[in-house]
Amino acid sequence: MINWENNNYSVANAEKDFSKIEILTDEVNPINPPESMRELRNQMIEARDRIFEDLNLDGANKLGYEFDLKYGIAIYSLLNEAIGFTNRIAAKDDIWRYLSVNVIPDVVHARWGKHEDRYFRNSRRIWLKTIWWYVALSWHNNAEETYQLLKNNTTDTIMNLVERPGIGYHIELYREIMLQYNDHEDNDRNLFRSVLKLNTARLAVVTPELSEGGIKGYVNNLFATALGKE
Secondary structure, eight states: OOOOOTOOOOOHHHHHHHTTTTTOOEEEEOOOOHHHHHHHHHHHHHHHHHHHHHOOTTTOOSSOOHHHHHHHHHHHHSSGGGGGGOHHHTTHHHHHHIIIIIIIIHHHHHHHHHHHHHIIGGGGGGGHHHHHHHHTTTOOSSSSHHHHHHHHOOHHHHHHSSSSSTTOOHHHHHHHHHOOOOOOOOOOHHHHHHHHHHHHHHHHTTGGGGGGTTTHHHHHHHHHTTTTOO
């Protein structure tokens, strides 16, 4: 069992280890996770390889939202309570910094190059953290239904949902927002941004569970207001 609780990995430690990473022609070095993390690394690499094969990405110059979504679903499935990984653990940046710099830096590099914000520097930009929480806040029954729910979104959707300051972790609420959002056409994403801004403002004075219709009614009203129907 991985000891997630005692994984304390500061920005300073991450910066020190990150400075040692070398990008070679066909590999990233050094990658030497502790014994307790090696099976997890193997599983995360296998997940990447399956996605690369499924999407024919081996010759791709740049990865994008489709990879973010599929890999996010994969790591959400891998990092679960069966290995001691909980939402409380997922709220710790130390964990995401450690996984990014010491366990799968090659996967992060394939997506973002050696962009330190995406590994450890900027809490709201750590890539593994953002895609895991994007899936966690959008999960709907199982991996396939979650994929179908999110497949038409973009990296802007991830940014607006997960990178928003003060998002908190009201999982049931955000899952309902993502579920209802799927029912609306929003080519320029203005509706999504409006709903999230409205939600942030209302949460200061309203408890969604106590609203008429509970969380579902609360979210339905958010969309109605954003669309000018209320």
